[in-house]
Amino acid sequence: MPILSHLKPDYMNIDELNIFADSVGHFLDENAPPNEIKRWSEEGSVGRALWEKAGAAGLLGVSVPEAYGGVGGDFRHEVVIMEQLAFKGAQSFVIPLHNATVAPYLIDYASEEQKKRWLPSVVSGETLLAVAMSEPGAGSDLQAMKTSARRDGDHYIINGQKTFISNGLHASLVVVAAKTDTGAGAKGITLFAVEVDKVEGFSRGRLLHKIGQAGRDTTELYFSDMRVPAANILGGQEGQGFRMLMEKLPQERMVIAWQSMAMAEAAIKHTIDYVKERKAFGKSVMDFQNTQFKLAECKTQATIGKVFLYHCTEKLMQKKLDAATASMAKYWVSEMQGRVIDECLQLYGGYGYMTEFPIAEMYKDARAARIYGGTNEIMKLLIARSL
Ligand SMILES: Cc1cc2nc3c(=O)[nH]c(=O)nc-3n(C[C@H](O)[C@H](O)[C@H](O)COP(=O)(O)OP(=O)(O)OC[C@H]3O[C@@H](n4cnc5c(N)ncnc54)[C@H](O)[C@@H]3O)c2cc1C
Numbered sequence: 001m002p003i004l005s006h007l008k009p010d011y012m013n014i015d016e017l018n019i020f021a022d023s024v025g026h027f028l029d030e031n032a033p034p035n036e037i038k039r040w041s042e043e044g045s046v047g048r049a050l051w052e053k054a055g056a057a058g059l060l061g062v063s064v065p066e067a068y069g070g071v072g073g074d075f076r077h078e079v080v081i082m083e084q085l086a087f088k089g090a091q092s093f094v095i096p097l098h099n100a101t102v103a104p105y106l107i108d109y110a111s112e113e114q115k116k117r118w119l120p121s122v123v124s125g126e127t128l129l130a131v132a133m134s135e136p137g138a139g140s141d142l143q144a145m146k147t148s149a150r151r152d153g154d155h156y157i158i159n160g161q162k163t164f165i166s167n168g169l170h171a172s173l174v175v176v177a178a179k180t181d182t183g184a185g186a187k188g189i190t191l192f193a194v195e196v197d198k199v200e201g202f203s204r205g206r207l208l209h210k211i212g213q214a215g216r217d218t219t220e221l222y223f224s225d226m227r228v229p230a231a232n233i234l235g236g237q238e239g240q241g242f243r244m245l246m247e248k249l250p251q252e253r254m255v256i257a258w259q260s261m262a263m264a265e266a267a268i269k270h271t272i273d274y275v276k277e278r279k280a281f282g283k284s285v286m287d288f289q290n291t292q293f294k295l296a297e298c299k300t301q302a303t304i305g306k307v308f309l310y311h312c313t314e315k316l317m318q319k320k321l322d323a324a325t326a327s328m329a330k331y332w333v334s335e336m337q338g339r340v341i342d343e344c345l346q347l348y349g350g351y352g353y354m355t356e357f358p359i360a361e362m363y364k365d366a367r368a369a370r371i372y373g374g375t376n377e378i379m380k381l382l383i384a385r386s387l
Pocket residue numbers: 130131132133134136137138139140141163164165166167210213218368371372373374375376377378381
């Protein structure tokens with residue numbers, strides 16, 4: 001299926017990863033056929049049961065160390081999952097958020113006892129993860145967050161509201177950013193791992209209706225005198241939250257870049273198949289030079305993006321990926337995805353506008369990548385700081 005598989009560097013082109021890709025693909029063929037994907041969109045969520053099936057099939061927590069019930073994989077396994085989800089049109093199933101965006105906060109900052117308690121269930125799918133940073137009044141400017149956490153004996157009392165939270169409907173363990181010191185700016189932000197079904201004062205808001213990614217549940221979360229054990233501070237002490245976010249955001253940006261890359265590649269593949277079949281003026285749409293040139297441009301852009309992502313991935317695995325380079329990947333690849341999918345949709349003509357064709361879903365799904373994980377304007381700010 002992938003049209004750019006020839007670009008794979010040696011570190012990605014190993015039997016174990018290729019076998020894993022096949023097994024993820026088979027899982028999705030069985031559990032995410034087009035009618036199921038349509039149902040996810042109608043219901044606004046993939047549903048709880050699919051997560052547990054994915055856990056049983058070995059797709060969850062693939063980077064969790066073996067000591068905590070994982071298989072001890074790494075970011076390459078996450079890339080394989082992201083590619084397969086996009087190639088099968090199942091990008092609303094946010095395994096990458098659970099595995100590669102939120103689980104690393106637990107792996108790196110939870111206490112030993114908490115890791116033993118939580119991580120095996122992250123791998124099985126019994127525990128679903130989310131991260132709650134954004135608020136109605138604070139997205140890009142996280143330091144302006146209003147959610148507060150006040151110490152009360154061996155607990156913290158958290159008050160506030162979060163919005164746009166992916167996996168918000170089913171998440172049972174949420175990494176919540178809150179201010180433990182409202183006068184200390186970034187140094188006043190603390191991260192709490194909150195077992196939301198076990199604490200008082202937590203409630204989920206409405207399922208938000210989005211223009212795309214309809215099968216991904218995105219909700220508001222409310223904290224009203226929510227009592228969280230003090231032991232659930234990630235990193236063990238107050239004021240470490242902003243530093244942890246800065247450490248983990250480069251990987252989150254790589255997740256968005258890879259999801260964008262995989263969807264762009266899938267769009268080109270679908271479009272090549274379509275234009276070869278579709279006839280106009282007595283020949284196939286592929287025979288028009290305009291079609292060939294547009295697809296040549298798309299493939300060139302995707303090739304450049306993919307080579308860059310392999311470079312960044314290697315650096316990420318060596319723990320040498322800096323924030324500016326990760327921001328370049330997120331910004332450039334998500335914009336490339338937008339251009340490529342738009343051109344591809346045009347080559348479908350009217351059918352490209354019909355939601356029964358995957359290209360139309362991709363067009364809607366892709367738009368968010370320029371906004372979440374830090375908007376592309378914020379990415380440019382981070383890059384500019386390195387100049
Ligand atoms: C589908 C979806 C899923 C999401 N999932 C999550 C999640 O799971 N967890 C979570 O915490 N958040 C999540 N978010 C929130 C997302 O991270 C924020 O929407 C994003 O960070 C932007 O914040 P904002 O919406 O408040 O926009 P604002 O910060 O209000 O930005 C508005 C505009 O101003 C621009 N802008 C802001 N500051 C500057 C500046 N300094 N210079 C130039 N331009 C600037 C922005 O780029 C943007 O164009 C999700 C969002 C979406 C759409």
